[in-house]
Amino acid sequence: MQRLRLNIFGGGKVVNKQERIHPHPSEIHGDNMLKPTLTHSRSHSGSSVVNVLDDLRVKNVRPLIPPQILMEDYPVSHAAINTITAGRIGADAIVKGQDDRLLVIVGPCSIHDTTAGLEYAKLLKAYADGAKDHLHILMRTYFEKPRTTVGWKGLINGNKFPSICDEKLAPWTDRLQTDPSLDGSFQINKGLRIARGFLLECADLGVPVAVEFLDQISPQYIADTVSWGAIGARTTESQCHRELASGLSTPVGFKNGTNGSVGIAIDAIRAAKSGHVFLSVTKQGISAIVETNGNDACHVILRGSNTGPNFSSSHIKECVQELSKAGLKPLVMVDCSHGNSEKKHERQLVVAEDIATQLENPETQDHIMGVMIESNLVEGKQSLESLGPNKLAYGQSITDACLDWESTKKALDRLKAAVGQRRAQKLAAKSSGSV
Template identity: 30%
Template sequence: MSFSFIKKLPTPEDIRNEYPVNSAIQTLKEKRDQEIRDVFTGKSDKFLAIIGPCSADNEDAVCDYLLRLRKVQDKISDKVLIIPRVYTNKPRTTGEGYKGMVHQPDPEKKPNMLAGLVAIRKMHIRAIQESGFTCADEMLYPENYRYLSDLLSYVAVGARSVEDQQHRLTVSGMEVPAGMKNPTSGDFSVMLNSVTAAQGSHRFIYRGWEVETTGNPLAHTILRGAVNKHGEAIPNYHYEDLRLLWERYQEKNLHNPAVIIDTNHSNSNKQYEQQIRIAKEVLHSRLVDPELKTLVKGLMIESYIESGNQKIGGNHIYGKSITDPCLGWEDTEQLLYTIAEMC
């Protein structure tokens, strides 16, 4: 019934000083950040593919996957901008299960938060060095953001976190796009209130400091489907849902109206193969409606080397998700080419 204080962890500055980024990474990140920013501000008409494993559980497999993405990116760079998902924190609905590399650098071993903080930073640095991609991660713990803030080009706030004040205010101090998912209830007003808060300036307590932020004009929405009172999935990627979101955006005085469509989770009812069909439907909606073409900036897709998922332990299959099921590489590659063709 109490806390056991195991060890005091290094500050983000300590970890960043121990595992610094060089000038080449800094320059690459500045270039990537500007390219992505231009999509959200409307200066670029490229389409975003925020794509990758449900959870980044193995550094070698993740970097292998990113190198495959790089070959595809080079072929579709005139139409599509890929932001790999390298998700190191995983929310668990019941609190049970694998919580990501930050908790367990080795999923087969006990949690070790210090080793986890080092592991996620080293993996993100390696990902940039080898693939040339700066990546996306989920902000599950606002206090941890600065361990990776000099490496990430995109941040997502999950459906269970989007109503939390600390998440919203922390996003208001970010310099990169942050997607605020609709809550599991599906309430658009909650999601848009979160964007409104994140785009505003605030003064609050953060990591023991009184801080002040200037607001993040690149905060935007993510539609990930919802769940009704019976626990049944309710998709919200259809044309009518997108039109409703467009209308709700017009009622608000928000910067850079934008939405990313999450093709998995409650939109697919975690039927990962359906992500292909859902992606095509969203792209068709953009094609037939000029306003939606400006609103829908990209897709979020769960994908890995091998399709499906597996349990931790036993005969572990390299490049196969240990959390939610993902598209395999062959389907992923073809889908990315299809996205480029339809943009």
């Protein structure tokens, strides 16, 4: 069978894999300079120009399960729908200034052990039920981790490392008996199943979840289980992530840049608020052109920077002034970890205390709508690289260091009290006619 071929070097010759791929100097002068010439040649293995020019640095390409198949295998129950919807409605109202509760995103830096993660979810559920009049709590369930250089990329991509599932994770037991290999196979299809199964378990428990979105494909597998999403400091400036946020069904928080720039987060909100047309994939896994309406429930997350924290009242005042200039809601969320804690997990308590004080101060209380806290069953962190997957302590982070559960409750109690104080102050002011 013959095939029409394009020889970009001219001269009527088709380049084979074994032949030179650069033209002789005599071929690139005058009329022959990069002159495309259509030729016919017999197709045979390894002779295509595409094989010579494309995927030169690609080691392997493997099939990825279509999102729709995973969604059919892991359907959303009626109870889960109620949880996810309530989580979204509450977050949306808070982001837009229509609900005076505090939006709290709290949980492990990353999920690497679903058994420990589910135990944490149960503890959080019990606390959230008692604090729901003051705090709208969503569990941080991050399955993908952006890396500054290299490292474990999260459960979906790097599930080869930890022992992440056991028989306790009903009703997904049969599907989650994964026994992740330690041979570097990066079984992403398996990771997607684990992630979706875990998120549905949380939803069935009545715990709405929050995730960070790192690309435009993985949301097709899990976004219907999520109540709030984040775009991280390394990706807030990315056009692709702004386009993604414009089409997500959840509120989205954009973090300030790692250099401290709040302007890029404000630009991201404005961009995501508009509709976009971009390339993505459908639920059937087919490449497609996606058109979005825009997302009016986006906000800034102040997370500190390489140069220091930015959670003080002066930082927040400066940020809300810039938001107002841009015609956006003057409301911010504060990340108690990362640059604001100077990468010292115990300092999250200091940040939370400062935020609580600002919530109680009439001059600063109107501009803080949420907080983020990195928390786990056990405080601190451990090194996956040095310990290996079989010697990891149960319930302790393998990425950023976290507060333990008891310390987390203290921080949440303080924030809950501050919200109550703010509400009481406003009611008193309203009764006196000063508002």
